[in-house]
Amino acid sequence: MSDALSAEIRAEACATLPKGPEWDTFALILACHALWLVALFALPEVSLAGAIVLSTLMVALQSSLCHEVLHGHPFRNRLLNEALVFLPLNLCVPYGRFRDTHLQHHQDENLTDPYDDPECNYQDPEVWARLPRWRQALLRVNNTLLGRMLLGPILGQISFMIADYRLARAGEPGIARDWALHFAGCVLVLWIVALSPMPLWAFVLSAYAGLAVLKIRTYLEHRAHDDKHGRTAIVEGRGVLGTVLGFLFLNNNLHIVHHLYPGVPWHRLPMLYRRHKAQFQTRNDGYVLKSYASIFRQFAFRAKDPVPHPLWKSRK
Numbered sequence: 413m414s415d416a417l418s419a420e421i422r423a424e425a426c427a428t429l430p431k432g433p434e435w436d437t438f439a440l441i442l443a444c445h446a447l448w449l450v451a452l453f454a455l456p457e458v459s460l461a462g463a464i465v466l467s468t469l470m471v472a473l474q475s476s477l478c479h480e481v482l483h484g485h486p487f488r489n490r491l492l493n494e495a496l497v498f499l500p501l502n503l504c505v506p507y508g509r510f511r512d513t514h515l516q517h518h519q520d521e522n523l524t525d526p527y528d529d530p531e532c533n534y535q536d537p538e539v540w541a542r543l544p545r546w547r548q549a550l551l552r553v554n555n556t557l558l559g560r561m562l563l564g565p566i567l568g569q570i571s572f573m574i575a576d577y578r579l580a581r582a583g584e585p586g587i588a589r590d591w592a593l594h595f596a597g598c599v600l601v602l603w604i605v606a607l608s609p610m611p612l613w614a615f616v617l618s619a620y621a622g623l624a625v626l627k628i629r630t631y632l633e634h635r636a637h638d639d640k641h642g643r644t645a646i647v648e649g650r651g652v653l654g655t656v657l658g659f660l661f662l663n664n665n666l667h668i669v670h671h672l673y674p675g676v677p678w679h680r681l682p683m684l685y686r687r688h689k690a691q692f693q694t695r696n697d698g699y700v701l702k703s704y705a706s707i708f709r710q711f712a713f714r715a716k717d718p719v720p721h722p723l724w725k726s727r728k
Contacts, residue, residue: 434486452608471622508590534721555715565623642697
């Protein structure tokens, strides 16, 4: 991408940055929580399966809205934004820890680094070689799309909690606070569920399923590549499946656009991509996946990437 064209796109991206409150994103946050309450209090009497499906979708959508909030939407007041997503519908990820680790992930020069990218699924090859065979087998299954959806939420949660425990023991500030706030939010969520006709097991299932849906997005977002921009994907959301998932992910399937311009709100990403499609595809060295349906066909039972980082150079 030429410097002149890059400057043109950057200027256009800057023009899309919010100048005031984003009422559409605010309305979506309210609608998400309202539909979650519908799934808990109204649908179980009609269809428990339908209630589980709707709750699953709202768990996934709220997680995407948390991502918008940590990037400064819908208001300029951080405390107000974070209050809007205080309830941890997925029960697993403390918002404060998600915020801090995700912002660290946005240091693009460290993308896919097994040590410095907190959202990386690659292993240092030397560490990988020392793992017992059962763990290698488990991680290989986790590197298929269905494996990532079925096993990824629990494996990711265990790794996340172990890492936070070690950081807290080392004196990292804020971790205990963020987990305490998270547990308080979980108590409130479970209290609301207890008041509803939805069985607790059904809600826990929907929370896990919501995380599994999110694993579809994160499974595809990054790859090993020498150039930092070549590491970040574009998934063109075609067809009904692409439309539904693109909305649940708030257009983060256009991930290179988000990484280059993280302040652009979710509803402006498709326009920016359409206007400069060829340039974005050049910028990420053609890391383009045409549809989610084709991704399921290709990678449901086959790994997209190896577990050990294929380009990793030892730190010795």
